[in-house]
Amino acid sequence: MTAPLHEARPAAPGRALPDTQQGMRRRNLARVMHTVSAEGPLSRAAVASRIGLTRAAVSTLVDELIRTGLLEELGPERPGRVGRPGSALAVSGRGPAGIGAEIGVDHLAVCAVDLRGEVRARAIRHGTNRGRSPEPVAGELTDLVRQVVAEAEQEGLWPAGLAVAVPGLVARDARTVVRAPNLDWHDTDLGALLPADLPLIVDNEANFGGLAELWLGEGTPRDFLHVSAEIGIGAAVVVDGQLLRGTRGFAGELGHVPVRPDGPECACGGRGCLEQYAGEEAVLRAAGLASAEDRVAVLADHAAEGDETVRRALREAGEALGIALTGAVNLLDPESVVLGGALAGVGPWLLPSLRAELARRTAGPACPVSVSRLGSEGPLLGAAHAVVRGVLDDPAAVAERG
Amino acid sequence: MTAPLHEARPAAPGRALPDTQQGMRRRNLARVMHTVSAEGPLSRAAVASRIGLTRAAVSTLVDELIRTGLLEELGPERPGRVGRPGSALAVSGRGPAGIGAEIGVDHLAVCAVDLRGEVRARAIRHGTNRGRSPEPVAGELTDLVRQVVAEAEQEGLWPAGLAVAVPGLVARDARTVVRAPNLDWHDTDLGALLPADLPLIVDNEANFGGLAELWLGEGTPRDFLHVSAEIGIGAAVVVDGQLLRGTRGFAGELGHVPVRPDGPECACGGRGCLEQYAGEEAVLRAAGLASAEDRVAVLADHAAEGDETVRRALREAGEALGIALTGAVNLLDPESVVLGGALAGVGPWLLPSLRAELARRTAGPACPVSVSRLGSEGPLLGAAHAVVRGVLDDPAAVAERG
Structure with a gap:
């Protein structure tokens, strides 16, 4: 059974996490990841000053994120600066990747995006899907996903989840296509037809397009x-x-x-x-x-x-x-x-x-x-980035799974 | 100068409060207030089990809320139950009150609502406001506010803030009426015309009507x-x-x-x-x-x-x-x-x-x-309750002011 990757739905960093010491630690891990992702490379001291925690607290968090492969150290900052040189932190170009997919009326597409936001692998198959039943379409999409995951793995990445953009209405379970008139699909549970080993989010292509605009525009x-x-x-x-x-x-x-x-x-x-x-x-x-x-x-x-x-x-x-x-x-x-x-x-x-x-x-x-x-690339990129955002929003959950 | 009571704008309890020990305490005070408000009277043990904190932690929070007059004890629960009798807690019927006001095209109205949600005082003045300039209208509204506040004070209440519903578009500063075509008002800073000693929120009457529906429907x-x-x-x-x-x-x-x-x-x-x-x-x-x-x-x-x-x-x-x-x-x-x-x-x-x-x-x-x-009562009640909600959402802020 594929668990819906609800964490990857857009949310403020860790907003849904419980208000306990443990929840606070998870939220702070997310803050460190988001800060380095948005502004890195940064020293530990710079991260600490940006998120308003002590340098010691940030060091503990950073050590955990390095150990689980989400951050990496770029080595000592260039000499000549005042004080002991710090080591710049960057989001890892290895580790978890978001797999984005798109079921279009006229094509299928899949890509892998790393935590830095770079597309590291992609595959596309042209040809109409109008009026085809969901099973063969999902089968072909699965082949493309396997191909892209294999390519990404060669580069030291592992798939943190799969997000699929569809031209239709998707239920809030994030897996059921309720109505896709231009494919002629109704009440199609894509969760049952796609790889069970990857956490799955299915969403409307306009939604993923909008998220791509928000995150990448x-x-x-x-x-x-x-x-x-x-x-x-x-x-x-x-x-x-x-x-x-x-x-x-x-x-x-x-x-x-x-x-x-x-x-x-x-x-x-x-x-x-x-x-x-x-x-x-x-x-x-x-x-x-x-x-x-x-x-x-x-x-x-x-x-x-x-x-x-x-x-x-x-x-x-x-x-x-x-x-x-x-x-x-x-x-x-x-x-x-x-x-x-x-x-x-x-x-x-x-x-x-x-x-x-x-x-x-x-x-x-x-x-x-x-x-x-972004034009017609929006939905595919938005899907892959939704998975990446899920990792940034709760790095602890991914570290436990990775 | 009147400070806009931004806390009273609808928000999850204390969502905007900082993620520190101090912020956690404030959020937990809000949780206790909301729980007793929604489900009270409740014993300390019942509150603790509902919000998932220890009984000791809840007792500390409750003591603070009783000391500042936001909660009160109703005395020991009736005997015959198993174990030591606890004392039931209720939201105070004294202490802070929300003052709601409405500038209608054909009337002015003001009311005071206590933390329990009960209307404790009200005043109304019929007569058209169409085409009148804002100053005399605000002057008459101020008289009604003073009258309602005086009545509420006789009952041991004090005004925690004033919220005013207007038939027009209000800027996000929550005090400027940008356009009210049926009053013929434009860019009117109500903050400068209403009592400066009360924190103020001005909002569109449809918004307050909707909030009343959410909270009271x-x-x-x-x-x-x-x-x-x-x-x-x-x-x-x-x-x-x-x-x-x-x-x-x-x-x-x-x-x-x-x-x-x-x-x-x-x-x-x-x-x-x-x-x-x-x-x-x-x-x-x-x-x-x-x-x-x-x-x-x-x-x-x-x-x-x-x-x-x-x-x-x-x-x-x-x-x-x-x-x-x-x-x-x-x-x-x-x-x-x-x-x-x-x-x-x-x-x-x-x-x-x-x-x-x-x-x-x-x-x-x-x-x-x-x-x-709620019919045409909605906006006035929504306004008063917006102030009350502001108190429930951050009781610590009110205790500091009260």
């Missing part, structure tokens, strides 16, 4: 809305650096926000949902283009060549996004909106009408909208 | 959306028992979610906002009635008498609420929606169309919608 605020527009349109709502998940885990269903309440019928039962105007296939239809493997590239090519029908279709998609985002911005008051996923590739033709709609519908300065630099 | 879940529909329509977004405030403190602006993007122009600059269909004045207009002091009572009377125009206006307001809430439910995935504020008084004529709209537009079982039992 440059200057990303702690309150933002990450829109992941592909065949479906999802969003990640990040509040004070935490993902808002909702009661059932379904928060962020931006694609089914009503944009024109009397508009065309949607598969969800509603009418005039955002996906009817700004989903990839709706845009292709409005642009008079046939569906293809590389839908967004086709749209971008036509738009760049000045195809007025395609440009109008993208402009109208931007308007629909602007109307739906006006509602979201009014409800959530985020610091910014980040457009990620495949449709980010047609950002130049979406953004002007999107921004105009948002500006004219909101009082005061409009919420800034930008395009993610 | 029966069986209220930890994730819900509280809709406060009056002249304006606001919402409180409660996630895992915490209010979602947004970057600027403006989250929950449900009234300006676009319902029909090409609909009538709204003062906010948008078109077809929810307020154009479901705000009190829009409904009165659609019902062919003139605006009156007691708008909702007028609507309820006509609807009860079978006035078909009024019923249709309310049915259409329910539809508009249903469309806007479909978007909100898709984004937030709350466990339920609670309809509060004045429009709750016409719930029977709003709810059927609201629920039908929500059900047909969302896949799976629709989010349950209910009417608040």
Whole structure:
């Protein structure tokens, strides 16, 4: 049985750990790891001053983290400084790694990320998964995971957990895909189909994309809305650096926000949902283009060549996004909106009408909208980093397992 | 200068307190207070078993809380039980009280709530505040506060802080009213106009209404959306028992979610906002009635008498609420929606169309919608309880001040 790696879900360092001496030690181990991870290399004294503990207390914690292979010493700092030279500490480039995976409508991908945040191995398999049953897809994904883990092990890493991004709604058990319309999967327990020897987290691709933006984006605020527009349109709502998940885990269903309440019928039962105007296939239809493997590239090519029908279709998609985002911005008051996923590739033709709609519908300065630099890589990287964050958040748990 | 009582903002007990021995003591004092408040009267042994500390540790904490007047002993438990009789502990009915106030469009109200949650004094003044400048309104409110504080002091209480609910957007400094269209106030620093001797929190009335629902409602879940529909329509977004405030403190602006993007122009600059269909004045207009002091009572009377125009206006307001809430439910995935504020008084004529709209537009079982039992009392009670919660969350701070 695979235990869900709940620690790897975004949380303040060790917030859930009990308020005892033992819990305090675990939280302080997490503080040391996060500090060295964010600002290292650092001496023990520098770590102590940053987290407000004595140098002796930090030394004990650091010794434990070195012993379990999570930190390493880079050797004495360069001479010439005043006082006894300290040894700089860095997060280990060996030891635990996060294995991220993505089940896309058109591909499968897996990567291994070390504690330093570097991608150390990756594998990809192109080909549609639409309408395939979950078993063979999970089987192929397992093969890719084994391949990436073997590569990572050659470099002295070991897999601390597996996180899988899926294009659908995931239950709060972090393993059951409740509904993935573009794969035609319902109530699929991925936990039963993936390697049982790795702690598992399954989450919606928009959520992992949003977390990637939070953790890896440059200057990303702690309150933002990450829109992941592909065949479906999802969003990640990040509040004070935490993902808002909702009661059932379904928060962020931006694609089914009503944009024109009397508009065309949607598969969800509603009418005039955002996906009817700004989903990839709706845009292709409005642009008079046939569906293809590389839908967004086709749209971008036509738009760049000045195809007025395609440009109008993208402009109208931007308007629909602007109307739906006006509602979201009014409800959530985020610091910014980040457009990620495949449709980010047609950002130049979406953004002007999107921004105009948002500006004219909101009082005061409009919420800034930008395009993610991570693009379609976001969900895969977010998944791998979710495992890495889990290690930083509770290094003691990993040391016990490693 | 009035210090904002940030402790009184909703937070897990003492979450923000530092992770030191001293911080641990303060958090444990909060745990004892919350436990006795929620489940008391309780013996020291019962408190110890509930919070997982030793009886000796709890006795030390309890002694401190009795000494500072936050807990009291009810005398020995009734004989006949096995073992030495313990003395039952209860939250004190004297000591600190929360002063709640409300600046409504048509009234001012103030109340004092003790640590047990009982209203011990109240005062109200009817009359419109629309278009009046903030100074005289704050002056009258101050008179009411002084009157309620004097009454509370006669009963052995002292004011731990003042919380004021306003019908507008409040900055995150918890004292500046950025925009209150129905009062015609802009960038009003209430902190400079209200008694400087009381720690102050100013917040939006929908937020305090939502907190009242969370703290005082029966069986209220930890994730819900509280809709406060009056002249304006606001919402409180409660996630895992915490209010979602947004970057600027403006989250929950449900009234300006676009319902029909090409609909009538709204003062906010948008078109077809929810307020154009479901705000009190829009409904009165659609019902062919003139605006009156007691708008909702007028609507309820006509609807009860079978006035078909009024019923249709309310049915259409329910539809508009249903469309806007479909978007909100898709984004937030709350466990339920609670309809509060004045429009709750016409719930029977709003709810059927609201629920039908929500059900047909969302896949799976629709989010349950209910009417608040607190009605228009919510914001005032929520304000007073916010101060009380601040005391329970960090009793040490209050003991130092008291």
